[in-house]
Amino acid sequence: MRLSKLVAERTKEAPSDAKMMSHILMLRAGYMKQVANGIFTLTSLGQKACLNIENIIREEMNKCDGQEVKFPVVMPKELWEVSGRYYSIGSEMVRFNDRANHPMLLGMTHEEAAVHLAKNWVNSYNQLPCMIYQIQTKFRDEPRSRGGLIRVREFTMKDAYSFHTSQEDLEKYYYEVHKAYEKIYERIGLKNVISVKSDTGMMGGSVAHEFMFLNHNGEDELVLCEQCGYRANQEVAECIYQEAEKEDLLPLEEIDTGDAKDIDSVAKLLKTDATKCIKAVVFAIKKEEGTVVCFVRGDKEVNEAKLKKICKKDIVPFDASSEDGFCAGNIGPKGLKAKNCEIYFDLSLKNQTNLVTGANKEKYHFVNFNIERDYGKVEYYDLSKVQEGQICPHCGKHKVKISNGVEIGNIFQLGTKYSKSMNMLVKTKEGQEINPIMGCYGIGVGRNLACVVEENYDERGIVMPLNIAPYKVHISPLRIDDNTVSSTAFDLYNKLKENNIEVLIDDRDCMPGVKFADADLMGMPIRVVVSPRSLQNNQIEIKLRKTGETILASVEESLNVLLEIIKNNKNI
Amino acid sequence: MRLSKLVAERTKEAPSDAKMMSHILMLRAGYMKQVANGIFTLTSLGQKACLNIENIIREEMNKCDGQEVKFPVVMPKELWEVSGRYYSIGSEMVRFNDRANHPMLLGMTHEEAAVHLAKNWVNSYNQLPCMIYQIQTKFRDEPRSRGGLIRVREFTMKDAYSFHTSQEDLEKYYYEVHKAYEKIYERIGLKNVISVKSDTGMMGGSVAHEFMFLNHNGEDELVLCEQCGYRANQEVAECIYQEAEKEDLLPLEEIDTGDAKDIDSVAKLLKTDATKCIKAVVFAIKKEEGTVVCFVRGDKEVNEAKLKKICKKDIVPFDASSEDGFCAGNIGPKGLKAKNCEIYFDLSLKNQTNLVTGANKEKYHFVNFNIERDYGKVEYYDLSKVQEGQICPHCGKHKVKISNGVEIGNIFQLGTKYSKSMNMLVKTKEGQEINPIMGCYGIGVGRNLACVVEENYDERGIVMPLNIAPYKVHISPLRIDDNTVSSTAFDLYNKLKENNIEVLIDDRDCMPGVKFADADLMGMPIRVVVSPRSLQNNQIEIKLRKTGETILASVEESLNVLLEIIKNNKNI
Numbered sequence A, B: 001m002r003l004s005k006l007v008a009e010r011t012k013e014a015p016s017d018a019k020m021m022s023h024i025l026m027l028r029a030g031y032m033k034q035v036a037n038g039i040f041t042l043t044s045l046g047q048k049a050c051l052n053i054e055n056i057i058r059e060e061m062n063k064c065d066g067q068e069v070k071f072p073v074v075m076p077k078e079l080w081e082v083s084g085r086y087y088s089i090g091s092e093m094v095r096f097n098d099r100a101n102h103p104m105l106l107g108m109t110h111e112e113a114a115v116h117l118a119k120n121w122v123n124s125y126n127q128l129p130c131m132i133y134q135i136q137t138k139f140r141d142e143p144r145s146r147g148g149l150i151r152v153r154e155f156t157m158k159d160a161y162s163f164h165t166s167q168e169d170l171e172k173y174y175y176e177v178h179k180a181y182e183k184i185y186e187r188i189g190l191k192n193v194i195s196v197k198s199d200t201g202m203m204g205g206s207v208a209h210e211f212m213f214l215n216h217n218g219e220d221e222l223v224l225c226e227q228c229g230y231r232a233n234q235e236v237a238e239c240i241y242q243e244a245e246k247e248d249l250l251p252l253e254e255i256d257t258g259d260a261k262d263i264d265s266v267a268k269l270l271k272t273d274a275t276k277c278i279k280a281v282v283f284a285i286k287k288e289e290g291t292v293v294c295f296v297r298g299d300k301e302v303n304e305a306k307l308k309k310i311c312k313k314d315i316v317p318f319d320a321s322s323e324d325g326f327c328a329g330n331i332g333p334k335g336l337k338a339k340n341c342e343i344y345f346d347l348s349l350k351n352q353t354n355l356v357t358g359a360n361k362e363k364y365h366f367v368n369f370n371i372e373r374d375y376g377k378v379e380y381y382d383l384s385k386v387q388e389g390q391i392c393p394h395c396g397k398h399k400v401k402i403s404n405g406v407e408i409g410n411i412f413q414l415g416t417k418y419s420k421s422m423n424m425l426v427k428t429k430e431g432q433e434i435n436p437i438m439g440c441y442g443i444g445v446g447r448n449l450a451c452v453v454e455e456n457y458d459e460r461g462i463v464m465p466l467n468i469a470p471y472k473v474h475i476s477p478l479r480i481d482d483n484t485v486s487s488t489a490f491d492l493y494n495k496l497k498e499n500n501i502e503v504l505i506d507d508r509d510c511m512p513g514v515k516f517a518d519a520d521l522m523g524m525p526i527r528v529v530v531s532p533r534s535l536q537n538n539q540i541e542i543k544l545r546k547t548g549e550t551i552l553a554s555v556e557e558s559l560n561v562l563l564e565i566i567k568n569n570k571n572i
Helices: A021-028 A044-063 A077-081 A111-118 A167-188 A263-269 A304-311 A417-421 A445-455 A483-498 A512-522 A532-536 A558-567 B021-028 B044-063 B077-081 B111-118 B167-188 B263-269 B304-311 B371-375 B417-421 B445-455 B483-498 B512-522 B532-536 B558-567
Strands: A032-036 A039-042 A066-068 A074-076 A095-097 A103-106 A130-139 A154-164 A193-197 A208-214 A220-224 A231-233 A253-256 A278-285 A291-297 A315-317 A341-346 A355-361 A364-369 A401-415 A437-444 A473-477 A503-505 A526-530 A539-544 A550-554 B032-036 B039-042 B066-068 B074-076 B095-097 B103-106 B130-139 B154-164 B193-197 B208-214 B220-224 B231-233 B253-256 B278-285 B291-297 B315-317 B341-346 B355-361 B364-369 B401-415 B437-444 B473-477 B503-505 B526-530 B539-544 B550-554
Touching (some): A021 A032, A032 B074, A039 A044, A039 B074, A039 B111, A044 A130, A044 A154, A044 A445, A044 B066, A074 B039, A077 A103, A111 A154, A111 A417, A154 A445, A167 A401, A167 A445, A193 A401, A208 A445, A278 A355, A304 A315, A304 A341, A417 A437, A437 A445, A473 A483, A483 A503, A483 A526, A483 A558, A526 A532, A532 A539, A550 A558, B021 B445, B039 B044, B044 B130, B044 B154, B044 B167, B044 B445, B077 B111, B111 B130, B111 B417, B111 B437, B154 B167, B167 B193, B167 B208, B167 B401, B167 B437, B193 B220, B208 B220, B208 B445, B278 B355, B401 B417, B473 B512, B483 B526, B483 B532, B532 B539, B539 B558, B550 B558
Parallel strands (some): A473 A503, A473 A526, B193 B231
Antiparallel strands (some): A032 A039, A074 A103, A095 A103, A130 A154, A193 A208, A208 A401, A220 A231, A220 A401, A253 A364, A355 A364, A539 A550, B074 B103, B154 B437, B193 B208, B208 B401, B220 B231, B253 B364, B278 B291, B401 B437, B526 B539, B539 B550
16 A cells, blocks of 8 residues: 555544543544534544454454354344333433334344354254354444544444353353453454453343453552452442441431531541441432442442442432432431431441431531441441442452552353243254353453554554554655655565565655654554665665564575564564 | 254245346345345355455455545434435435434435545545545435345445546546446446446436346346447437338327227227327426426337436326316317426427327327427427437437446436535636546446345256355365264364355255255355265365266365355455
8 A cells, every 4th residue: 555545544642532542542533423422433543453353353253162243233123022121221322213214223232133043043952062253234323432443433343143052061162262261352452451350231141250450540449469369340240348347336427517418527526437437328210210328437428339230220410409409418327217218238237336417407417327326237238339448349358459440341141031031942952942141242442442552552652462463564664755865665565565565665755764653653553664775785674563673684685584484473 | 064054944935026137146045134024134154245346346446546434324313404415305315304303314425524524634636536435334215126135225335435536537437437336346247237327317417327237137227239338228229210201291180089098999999000199198297386298109108216306306106187277188288388397399290290189178099190290390309219220329320229237336427516516615726726537437236236135046046157156166065964974074164264264064964965055055155065975085076056067076186176166266
């Protein structure tokens, strides 16, 4: 490809709303262009890198005996009614009526379509296990798109669906796909990736893992124990607590705390610690009257995912006011009079004594509040987030670390949620009819590309790993008007193309500095400089973008040297 | 791939609404499954064949210096407002509001997105010509989906957009893409393909060609002169006429024709010929008051595409009644009193004498009607369809033939419609700022696959060309329970996989007849039969699906024989 014709521009600056380096660099190097909020066009730089990632994914899925299929993007409402998801999924799913006024939707995921395809055709144990997958455009109307390709509304995704006769067989296969995913990340050039236990969310099922690219910009919080290897998404990480120190129960007192409303002010005023206070967090229930109040220890934060699972309601944070029967800033268990209010206590409060809590009236708190004595017997649930330094729930010994991550893949053990609701039956070896057990496995192409850039750049620009680079070689002929330079460069260019090596040539008549800066910014792994000076010695210069290593090769040998570097690919 | 695990079933019958052989066979052989009207899931058989077609298209586009990009499927209204197409395109375009209530649409084509990408980045003549293309899912809400993948609502399409500084340069490039398309059809195995001049439709522009797969099931009518090579879509084919024989003008008479309303009855009653009658065809104008009446010679049919271009209205056929001022069955030019009625005369009526025409009153026709004498001077336009046997408009000598075809690709010279409306400017060599001249080039992947099947089948099933076959080799081990058969077959299977040959093995324990019938139906180009009988002579049987040619090869040589057949590929 001639750089002069490449529909992509290099710029010094990125728009000010671009914060993540992958976002900034992919815009500055011309890998993509924004069309609307969370919607991008990929230039050939971006698209070729994505196609390389897709092919790696395809190869690894085929090695797991995956069958590549293509489900429709647009599906009729009926298909999603049987599983119940037509109603349970909110406004992130696009719905429209077709010209015959039939309700349709844009598929966000394809469990229903997978069962629709396999149903009737797959009906005996000897057809299982089997796995079907697709690589396809998806649209999810995300409320907050961010970070360029990190979180978008339209994206290309590989989604796979497997069918099994037993949980054992699913687990065996699940582990195989887990290994295939690790292989994919390795091949595309992503290093800081771990898998963590995760929530099953809208998919249903019991066990799920997310592959997380560790990065301080990641939206997900991960709980990691470096000693025992425990890894979980904050959403599902369990809290365990050391036995609270025993104290004598002191008499309950109601105290004027004036304008002190939040935990810090109250604790400061009363010369105590946040750990000795009860924090009240109020949630509204979507589409229902009433509220959910969660009481946690003053230093802890409510984990909404856990609370949702326990209270089984679709809740959202809520600013409680007197209209709803709350005395904001002074909410406590004792004397709470809000109507239709469900109350939950977090495990962090169990066995805690002599606490500070709101007295449910303006300006007043209780001190020396003891839940059982002053309120009654309650159940405690694990409802709060794990904090850095808390005890590892797995080994029970070491302190956990909290890291941030970007989810770059997920795998789910779905169980029979979809095969059951859609009445898919297979005969077992023993002649029994069962609903097959399913797994599903997702990976987003563009987000992975963005993470690769996030991990591979320097002050000069992107450092593309060889395996996914849109062009493996970037030829920079200095002084293109020099006939020897030009013919040597184009000769090498043509020979590389004949050898099926993707190659870019900077055929512009511009300053060497511009050529070098552009090459560094775009980040192709191998740069070839053809200059009048080195040609005097019949040499060209080969430079590796990642290491800066420079090789001088004779004009005649240069092709072979390049082919050798590419063949010995260590994902430079 | 093991056939036992393939998520695809072979059936004896196809649904009764499947009429075209490609539709019937692709359903019966398990290449696809219908999800909704005009919406299909492709199984791995269908999808692998499509991916092979996509790769051939990709290679040929890259040879034309095409840059593969990816535009969004979902686009904001604004992008389509500038070109005016947000309003001019009807209900075949899906529109919806996103969660922020912003109007969005599903892209049917991407001229606007192409200009959006290239604009600002491409601004100088030395960046031109350039071409960007994508291979992408499109949704068009077709009123009539038919013929399986022939006409669907969701499909994968390659769409390309080129930019030029001059019409000359566009024409040169247009011709190059024309050749690339011919190469694509040849490589995917389609023979009966011609290119014809076509209407530019909603794309705008002046010159366009369609590539037509000649087939009696095709919806398009083509006008062909076998002698001079003239080829055009009926929509744009020109009518020319021999000079009418001169007759003396006879006196106009009004005659009671009773209940004779249509041309045939009137001509029969009056003992004359349809060619001596005037046919009136009435159209309503969409979203407007009024009608358009087109008068053509009795034996001719109105060509709506031509009429639309002349009258510049969006018209639809209309049953005229007295309410609108028409006397249906007796409509003629003389005395027509309908309000807001535009009248057009077809070229077929020019210089015709002593005609029969409606008298605009119940039961009456005029005979010996002569347009100039009895009605006045009129303009004649070319508004009717070319008929089989009419004179070729190109050579003016030979008679044309009418054939049917399926449109399998189109190329357009767009002009500056989009670059102008979106204000894209490039500097010419002379420093002048111009709107670049554009071309666009489309090809549908699934429809091409369906046409390949339509052209390549026999009474036993599909005959897949080697280049696009989902699996090149289909191994049928007879008596899979025989250890020697099974190990020989799987040994060959594994070796072919090691050589990156896509191979299917029928690992089912079933009758040879079932295996042969399934293999024939699915249509992989090379079948290998491993049977206890031939193994007695240390041989396996290789059979070509297309020719039936059978080769016996020793077990040891079989791999090389197969690799040789594939290498010498003549698209068997």
